[in-house]
Amino acid sequence: MILLDSICMKLSAVGESVKNLDKITKREFLSNYPEIPWKNVMGVRDVIVHHYFEVDAEEIFRICKEDVPPLLDTINRMLLDLHQ
Numbered sequence: 439m440i441l442l443d444s445i446c447m448k449l450s451a452v453g454e455s456v457k458n459l460d461k462i463t464k465r466e467f468l469s470n471y472p473e474i475p476w477k478n479v480m481g482v483r484d485v486i487v488h489h490y491f492e493v494d495a496e497e498i499f500r501i502c503k504e505d506v507p508p509l510l511d512t513i514n515r516m517l518l519d520l521h522q
Contacts, residue, residue, distance in 0.1 A: 446493060450486045453482055454483055456476060478505075
C-alpha cells in the first residue's frame with residue numbers, strides 16, 4: 439500500500455505540473471509533443487486527487503509500466519528543446 443501511495447503522489451505531482459505548464463504557456467507548448475495524451479496525464483491526477491478511494495491499483499501499475507517511460511522520454515526531450 440505504501441508503494442501505491444508513493445506512486446500516486448508522484449503521478450499527481452506530474453499531472454499538476456503538466457496542468458500548470460499548459461496554463462502558463464497558454465496551451466501552446468504541449469501541442470509540440472502530440473505523442474503524449476496530455477489530457478490523460480492531467481486526468482490521472484484528477485482521479486488520484488479527487489477520487490482517491492476509487493483508484494485502481496492495477497491501472498496505476500499499468501500506467502507506470504507502459505505510460506511513464508515514453509512520458510519520461512518526452513519530458514527529457516522537452517527540457518533539451520527549452521535549453522537550445
